[in-house]
Amino acid sequence: MTSRAFTPANQITILRLIFVPLFAILELGRHYDWSLAVLALAAVSDVVDGTVARLFHQESELGIALDPIADKVLMAAAFILLAYHGVLPWWVTILVLSRDVAMVLTALLISLVAGYRPFRPTSLGRISTVFQVASVFAGVSYQVRLPLIEKPVLQLFTLLAAFFTVASGLHYLLVVRQLYAVHPAAETPANASDPKEK
Numbered sequence: 001m002t003s004r005a006f007t008p009a010n011q012i013t014i015l016r017l018i019f020v021p022l023f024a025i026l027e028l029g030r031h032y033d034w035s036l037a038v039l040a041l042a043a044v045s046d047v048v049d050g051t052v053a054r055l056f057h058q059e060s061e062l063g064i065a066l067d068p069i070a071d072k073v074l075m076a077a078a079f080i081l082l083a084y085h086g087v088l089p090w091w092v093t094i095l096v097l098s099r100d101v102a103m104v105l106t107a108l109l110i111s112l113v114a115g116y117r118p119f120r121p122t123s124l125g126r127i128s129t130v131f132q133v134a135s136v137f138a139g140v141s142y143q144v145r146l147p148l149i150e151k152p153v154l155q156l157f158t159l160l161a162a163f164f165t166v167a168s169g170l171h172y173l174l175v176v177r178q179l180y181a182v183h184p185a186a187e188t189p190a191n192a193s194d195p196k197e198k
Contacts, residue, residue, distance in 0.1 A: 007052075007053070008052055008056070009050070009056070010049070012045050012048055012049035012052065013045075013049045013066050013070050014066070015045055016042050016045045016049070016070040016071075016074065017069075017070050017073060019038050019041065019042045020073050020074050020077050023074070023078065023081075024077055026038060027078075027081040027140075028081070032140060035143075036137075036141060036143075036144055039078070039136065039137060039140060042074055043133070046067075046071065049067065050067070071129070072100050075129075075133070075136065076096075076097055076100065078139075078140075079092070079093040079096050079097065079132075079135075082136065082139040085143070087139040087140075087143060087154070088135065088154075089158065091162075092135075092158050092161060092162045092165075095162055095165055095166065096132060096161070099165050099166075099169040103169070106176060122168065122171055122175060124164065124167055125168045125172065127164050127168070128161070128164040128165050128167070128168040131157060131160045131161040131164050131165075132161045134160075135154075135157040135158050135160075135161040138154045138158075139154060142154050
């Protein structure tokens, strides 16, 4: 990896990947207060790496690809572990994971057919991520028994995360169809002769 790719912003993103096994160990060991602290650090690192990249003009293709991967891996681990502990329902965990897998496979297909293209998040995708993160924080806070985080609050965040996960998944499909669909007119070469002229 070159020094240009291994920027401070990307190093912070890689650090967020290291938080994943640490969070899993703490969750499985039922050290919920520490797992909440790790989640908070991961959220701060997510803000910091983007800010550092913009301020120091260190945005790179590696960072653009690595940042959502770090987020998705952490969210996937959190949803699975919280479902395992019975805090979040399995159906919403499966829904979130299925959408992410479908998006990754779609991005890979596009890269194979049309070459690598950055898969930028949509506004609905960002909203979906916000509610997924909120559900995870609410779930771990519920484990810690923080004030105001009762079962109805957790259920509300879970339902909102599920709704926007489905909505953003459908929206991504529409965006991909509009951007990458092959139109029959585009397949005809501009200099092709009209069969009637022969």
